[in-house]
Amino acid sequence: MSNQALFAKCAQEICVQGPLVTDSDGGEIMCGSCGAVLVEKTIDGGPENHTFTKEDYMTNTRVGPKIKLSFGDMGLSTFIDSKNNDSSGKRLQTQIGYTFYRLRKQDQKSRTQKTGVFNEAFVILDGIRSRLGLPESVAEKSAYIYRKARYHGLIRGRSRPVLVAASVYAACRFTNTPRTLKDVADAANVQKKILQKTYSKLVRTLEITLDTYDPIDFITRLSTSVNVSEKIRRDAIHFINRARELELTAGKNPIGMASAALYFSCVYNKENVSQLKIAKAAGITTVTIRNDYQVLIKGMGISPLDLCLDKSHV
Numbered sequence: 001m002s003n004q005a006l007f008a009k010c011a012q013e014i015c016v017q018g019p020l021v022t023d024s025d026g027g028e029i030m031c032g033s034c035g036a037v038l039v040e041k042t043i044d045g046g047p048e049n050h051t052f053t054k055e056d057y058m059t060n061t062r063v064g065p066k067i068k069l070s071f072g073d074m075g076l077s078t079f080i081d082s083k084n085n086d087s088s089g090k091r092l093q094t095q096i097g098y099t100f101y102r103l104r105k106q107d108q109k110s111r112t113q114k115t116g117v118f119n120e121a122f123v124i125l126d127g128i129r130s131r132l133g134l135p136e137s138v139a140e141k142s143a144y145i146y147r148k149a150r151y152h153g154l155i156r157g158r159s160r161p162v163l164v165a166a167s168v169y170a171a172c173r174f175t176n177t178p179r180t181l182k183d184v185a186d187a188a189n190v191q192k193k194i195l196q197k198t199y200s201k202l203v204r205t206l207e208i209t210l211d212t213y214d215p216i217d218f219i220t221r222l223s224t225s226v227n228v229s230e231k232i233r234r235d236a237i238h239f240i241n242r243a244r245e246l247e248l249t250a251g252k253n254p255i256g257m258a259s260a261a262l263y264f265s266c267v268y269n270k271e272n273v274s275q276l277k278i279a280k281a282a283g284i285t286t287v288t289i290r291n292d293y294q295v296l297i298k299g300m301g302i303s304p305l306d307l308c309l310d311k312s313h314v
Contacts, residue, residue: 121146124164124188131187132179134172141171145206152205158198162190166199173210178217180255182283215240215249218258218282225281226273228266236265239296248299252292255282260292 021032029039084097122143129139146167155163165188172179185192216237223233239261243249249257259282266273275286
């Protein structure tokens, strides 16, 4: 009911004053002048209680926990409370209390058997997510991919952390979140070579189509790591866009091209930043940067001696 309708109701019954006063505790809307109650039992549109564990959700909220694939049971399971009280708050009889104790134990055991394998994997997933600084959407996509991989039997003969890491990298590629294979391997503490093989098997089995990373996605991260100015970052993005127009980025490692463009921008702006420093920040070798740097300057028709030219030339 709108405010005008409430004022009209108050005017018909008692007075023509105001203003309207809302009592959130009592669920009432009343006239601030005469005190007449205009609406009773309003719906509370406020937020739920702030809780941090699933048990707190089940105890304090009206709607239950949020459904998440990164929960072992997806937040849909129930549990038997440890308090031996009935609905009125009275203590249960001793024999009934023993019965509920055995039921509680059996319930915990059955939930562990069903979701224990996922709980262990998602603990690893949460650790990788926190180390890489990934958003919740990527973690949910990783959990979804891991569940599909387990359904197709990819866990057999493979380490659980490796399969979780492969799912995380696939989710990063799917959501265009710039994280390299080496980043994920270091965060999961697994070998990059094994992770790469598992990821390839995962993509083939699940028939996932993933786009390549855009080199621009890595520019901001690298420029922050090597502590260069905003102008160098913008010029590096300009060089990447120019290279894309000339089709120089096709088939190239995105982070390698981003590193080469950043180094190109540093040379162009006469900023003393070494290839080794950029290579360490990107997790690649200086050879990769040199090769991609040569591709950029040759493709753009620039001689290393002509880098003092105006930006309009490139």
